[in-house]
Amino acid sequence: MRIGKVIGTVVATQKTERLKGAKLLIVQELTVEAQPTSTFVVCMDAVGAGYGDVVLTCAGSSARLTSVTETAPVDATIIGIVDTVERDGEVVFQKGAEA
Amino acid sequence: MLPSYPLGLDIGKVIGTVVCTIKDPKLEGMKLLLLQPTDHRYEPAGAPFVALDGIGCGRGEYVFYETSREAPFAYPDVQPPVDAAIVGILDSVHDGITGMTKHS
Numbered sequence: 001m002r003i004g005k006v007i008g009t010v011v012a013t014q015k016t017e018r019l020k021g022a023k024l025l026i027v028q029e030l031t032v033e034a035q036p037t038s039t040f041v042v043c044m045d046a047v048g049a050g051y052g053d054v055v056l057t058c059a060g061s062s063a064r065l066t067s068v069t070e071t072a073p074v075d076a077t078i079i080g081i082v083d084t085v086e087r088d089g090e091v092v093f094q095k096g097a098e099a
Numbered sequence: 100m101l102p103s104y105p106l107g108l109d110i111g112k113v114i115g116t117v118v119c120t121i122k123d124p125k126l127e128g129m130k131l132l133l134l135q136p137t138d139h140r141y142e143p144a145g146a147p148f149v150a151l152d153g154i155g156c157g158r159g160e161y162v163f164y165e166t167s168r169e170a171p172f173a174y175p176d177v178q179p180p181v182d183a184a185i186v187g188i189l190d191s192v193h194d195g196i197t198g199m200t201k202h203s
Contacts, residue, residue, distance in 0.1 A: 001131075001149040001182055003117070032115070032133050032147045046180070047121050056119055056131070056149060058182045061168040065180035066123045079180050080119035080126065087115035087133055087147075089158075 003082060003093075004029045006053045010042050018072050025049060025078065027057055032085060034093035043076040044069050054093060056080040110163045110189060111136040113156055117149050125179040132156070132185065134164060139192050140201060150183040161189040161203040 004027035012024070023045040029037045034054065041057065046066040049055050055078045063077040064070055085093035115133035119126070130152035136145045141161060150164050153173025162185045165173065173184035191202040 001151075003149060032149070046123055056117065056122070058180050060182050062171055062180055062182045065171055065178050066125070069180075077180060080122035080131075082117060083120050084118045085115065085133070086117075092115075 001056050001058050001079070002029050003032060003034065003085065004041070004043075004055055004057050005036070006049055006051055006055060006078075007040075008051070016073060019044075019074075022068075022072055022074075027055060027076075027078065029057075030054065032087060032092070034085060041076050043078045044072060044074040045078045047078055047081060049078050049081055054082045054095065056082055108163050108165060108186075109136055110139065110141075110161060110192070111150075112141065112143075113158050113160050113162060113185075114147060115158065123180055125177050126151075126181075129174070129179060130155075134162070134183070134185070137161070139194060141192075141203075148183060150185050151179060151181040153184045153186050154188065156185055156188050163187045163189060 008026040010024040029039040046068040058079045083095045111134040114135045117131040134150040135147045138144045164185045170181045170184035171178040193200045
């Protein structure tokens with residue numbers, strides 16, 4: 001899984017039947033130290049994430065294993081909202097403490 | 100002869116943890132770890148990522164992990180929505196070409 005930051009939303013009125021009601025968010029991938037990268041991915045939201053949240057994303061066919069996405073044609077899902085990331089004993093990300 | 104594509108199992112080192120309070124219900128009670136992928140000499144190879152802990156391992160341990168649609172089989176009854184999961188702890192890696200064995 002990758003860590004990312006929600007930076008926007010995608011709205012599509014015309015879409016496949018199985019995406020009806022889906023919330024689609026634009027996620028900028030972050031390094032594990034929560035530094036931004038230049039990779040962006042559209043994810044279906046399974047946990048109620050919002051703008052600015054640092055989230056955990058799952059890609060590939062495993063993305064369809066949540067109850068929200070099990071019938072949806074998606075290959076990237078937000079599966080969690082990150083509270084803390086600890087690396088080598090050091091907290092490198094803390095929710096609410098970011099600048 | 101090894102196939103030219105990457106094999107399903109890879110090795111890496113546990114370097115940290117990730118905590119999520121709000122997460123998919125299937126992930127309740129499961130542990131998420133930061134993993135630095137390595138080559139068979141335990142040298143870092145590629146960017147770290149988050150993996151599900153399928154066996155109960157700790158920081159500093161060398162492990163092997165499964166990615167993609169096979170990762171949920173770390174918990175076959177639950178099938179959590181994960182694309183990487185740790186499925187074993189390495190004791191040693193033997194290189195058949197050099198004849199060297201490296202212990203964790």
